[in-house]
Amino acid sequence: MLPQWFNDWNRNNPTNVFGPGIIVGAVGGAIIVAVMLVAYGQPFATQSMQTGPRGTGMSVPEFTKQVTKPDPTIEDYYTEEPYVPEGGEPLAKDIYQNVQVLGDLTEDNFNRLMTAMTLWVAGDEGCAYCHGDVDVEEYGEDTLYTKVVSRRMIQMTQNINEGWGDHVNANAEVGVTCYTCHRGEHVPSDIWFKIAPVNQSMAGWSANQNRATSISQSTSLPSDALETYLLEYGTIAVHDLESRVEGSPAGGELPSIQDTERTFSFMNYFDNSLGVNCVFCHNSRAFYDGSQVTAQWGTASLGIAMVQEMNSDYLVPLADVYPEERLGPIHQDAPKAACKTCHKGYQRPMQGLNVIADWPELATTEAPVYE
Numbered sequence: 001m002l003p004q005w006f007n008d009w010n011r012n013n014p015t016n017v018f019g020p021g022i023i024v025g026a027v028g029g030a031i032i033v034a035v036m037l038v039a040y041g042q043p044f045a046t047q048s049m050q051t052g053p054r055g056t057g058m059s060v061p062e063f064t065k066q067v068t069k070p071d072p073t074i075e076d077y078y079t080e081e082p083y084v085p086e087g088g089e090p091l092a093k094d095i096y097q098n099v100q101v102l103g104d105l106t107e108d109n110f111n112r113l114m115t116a117m118t119l120w121v122a123g124d125e126g127c128a129y130c131h132g133d134v135d136v137e138e139y140g141e142d143t144l145y146t147k148v149v150s151r152r153m154i155q156m157t158q159n160i161n162e163g164w165g166d167h168v169n170a171n172a173e174v175g176v177t178c179y180t181c182h183r184g185e186h187v188p189s190d191i192w193f194k195i196a197p198v199n200q201s202m203a204g205w206s207a208n209q210n211r212a213t214s215i216s217q218s219t220s221l222p223s224d225a226l227e228t229y230l231l232e233y234g235t236i237a238v239h240d241l242e243s244r245v246e247g248s249p250a251g252g253e254l255p256s257i258q259d260t261e262r263t264f265s266f267m268n269y270f271d272n273s274l275g276v277n278c279v280f281c282h283n284s285r286a287f288y289d290g291s292q293v294t295a296q297w298g299t300a301s302l303g304i305a306m307v308q309e310m311n312s313d314y315l316v317p318l319a320d321v322y323p324e325e326r327l328g329p330i331h332q333d334a335p336k337a338a339c340k341t342c343h344k345g346y347q348r349p350m351q352g353l354n355v356i357a358d359w360p361e362l363a364t365t366e367a368p369v370y371e
């Protein structure tokens with residue numbers, strides 16, 4: 001194909017083209033990578049949030065990309081400023097037939113809240129999701145379970161904001177509304193049911209372990225951590241550091257190995273709920289030492305008590321109200337909430353957006369206070 005003289009010349013003057021070829025290729029490749037790094041920035045850059053004293057290595061590192069990425073659900077958050085009453089307006093309890101919780105709202109604010117609740121939990125169905133396909137005159141009926149559940153949800157939300165301000169406003173005013181859990185859906189993400197097996201005498205009794213469930217964070221750790229700690233008020237603790245101690249796990253005096261593993265299962269759940277690591281709350285050299293924890297540990301501790309109350313006083317008693325298909329697959333129990341139902345993988349739900357500012361109606365169990 002090539003002219004004869006070239007082939008002859010080539011044969012008589014052998015040259016190593018591979019060596020220079022590799023060098024040119026490597027240098028060229030490096031230049032391209034360098035230009036891209038300068039143009040687009042380091043793709044794996046991290047940021048660290050220091051959580052403990054200097055020199056202890058207590059920090060939560062995360063990819064910058066992850067930290068700066070906005071929570072996509074924030075954009076769809078509907079909010080509207082309240083109408084500050086001038087006094088003398090008739091209240092919902094005077095106007096409507098059956099308002100048991102929101103009676104002290106003026107008509108404007110009542111409708112404002114109904115609109116928001118609709119957009120927060122049932123945007124596609126509208127008012128009919130809770131009131132059915134009837135005239136507004138009949139909205140006082142409690143025919144649908146969704147309305148009865150919502151009334152309790154309103155009370156629960158008010159109670160969280162009023163009674164647990166040290167958690168939900170720990171750093172700044174943030175609070176919670178229906179949207180914190182629901183994010184536009186009827187059924188919030190990250191709810192949970194009891195999954196402990198019902199029959200202990202069966203062959204293959206798993207003792208709740210070695211089952212890769214979402215509650216065990218897909219580990220071999222026990223899957224019953226949420227029900228043990230957030231429903232049954234079990235003690236969150238690990239086995240003793242001493243090799244020989246008085247008492248026995250069987251007698252309930254000491255935490256057993258399974259208690260230890262269940263504690264770690266629960267702590268993994270914390271990490272994944274908030275998108276942090278253990279040193280966000282603990283000094284990892286001494287997980288057991290209450291004097292070496294961070295401020296967030298205190299907030300988390302309150303969070304545990306808050307969730308226990310939410311479940312036992314509000315969510316569990318709704319079991320009789322829900323239709324069967326909403327109940328748990330094994331124990332037919334009511335759907336329950338925990339850390340991830342609000343946090344959704346973020347350190348602060350909705351990245352710390354103040355959601356309560358516009359909703360004094362949801363901030364207190366008493367008559368709302370407008371400024």
Ligand code: HEC
Pocket residue numbers: 095096097098099100101102103114115117118121122126127128129130131136137138139140141146147148150151
């Ligand atoms: C997520 C459920 C839900 C949605 C959606 C909803 N409501 Fe309601 N609505 C309620 C609850 C709960 C009550 C009762 C509040 C109470 O007892 O204090 C209520 C009560 C009412 C009442 C008072 C009826 C009476 O006579 O007692 C009116 C009027 C009303 N809603 C209008 C609306 C309108 C208009 C919409 C749509 C923009 C709407 N609601 C959407 C849950 C809902």
Ligand code: HEC
Pocket residue numbers: 117121146147149150153154157176177178179180181182186187188191310315322326335336337341342
């Ligand atoms: C702390 C989290 C949380 C908050 C805040 C919250 N909810 Fe819920 N909600 C739940 C859970 C958990 C369920 C049970 C899910 C299910 O029905 O399977 C639920 C269920 C519901 C349902 C029944 C949905 C269905 O189709 O079965 C309605 C309606 C509802 N909530 C309305 C509200 C309203 C209105 C508010 C605000 C006043 C609110 N929720 C606030 C957690 C929450």
Ligand code: HEC
Pocket residue numbers: 236237238263264267268270271274276277278279280281282287288296297298300301304
């Ligand atoms: C969001 C804060 C938070 C995070 C993150 C967290 N913990 Fe905890 N941890 C707590 C709180 C609060 C308690 C105490 C609970 C109680 O006793 O009521 C606790 C208790 C413990 C205990 C029991 C200590 C004892 O007294 O026996 C251990 C062990 C532990 N955590 C380990 C971990 C590990 C390992 C991780 C990471 C996988 C982790 N924690 C992540 C808040 C956190």
Ligand code: HEC
Pocket residue numbers: 160167168169170171172173174175176180270274296297299300301303304307337338339340341342343347348349352
């Ligand atoms: C009802 C919703 C809700 C639930 C459930 C919930 N949290 Fe929170 N949590 C919040 C809100 C809202 C904030 C933001 C407070 C602020 O920054 O002012 C928060 C803040 C925190 C913080 C402080 C974060 C920081 O940057 O200082 C920790 C730690 C925390 N939550 C842990 C937990 C744990 C652990 C659980 C489960 C046991 C839990 N939360 C359950 C709503 C919730």
